[in-house]
């Protein structure tokens with residue numbers, strides 16, 4: 001799409017600038033030649049309005065089609081499932097435990113005390129663990145994200161991944177997935193102006209070899225949000 005747009009704008013630019021230079025030379029000031037007064041030309045106005053409208057409409061339909069196709073590409077079945085929930089001003093992150101299954105998220109259950117909207121009785125979630133502003137991903141392994149927000153609109157943005165997705169409260173976005181192909185340290189930035197602390201809303205993000213990821217995950221205690229406690233009070237202390 002970028003190349004299509006580059007061609008259209010490139011050709012338009014060349015045509016416009018050639019015409020402009022031609023006119024500048026042809027209608028330059030010469031002694032004894034008076035200026036012509038023009039009140040415009042309705043036919044020309046209609047033509048040069050209609051053409052861009054059609055081009056923009058075409059690009060919008062084309063872009064929507066491409067976006068639809070991108071979203072149709074489902075994450076591979078072995079993708080690591082990770083939930084990320086934005087809040088003012090930080091990132092709640094939830095990883096599956098040894099069973100490899102992430103507790104189901106329900107946007108209706110998301111609240112101050114339950115940022116992930118997890119049902120405490122869901123057995124898949126019992127061994128999940130959580131972090132705050134700390135993300136570790138294994139290299140060369142697909143990662144499927146479950147994105148949401150607790151309060152206002154935030155956006156998951158990692159420029160190096162070419163990955164950007166707004167997170168609107170009340171919705172869980174689970175079509176975003178990626179495969180990082182080299183190790184490194186990156187920053188997860190919030191890309192929606194979400195309040196006074198927006199500037200400091202960033203997460204530490206590391207892409208590491210698989211074994212290093214496994215060791216890191218093993219060292220994390222299971223989140224008690226997923227434990228037997230269903231009292232909101234207990235859940236709150238755990239997620240802080």
Ligand SMILES: [Cu+2]
Pocket residue numbers: 086087089153154155190191192193194198201
């Ligand atoms: Cu934010």
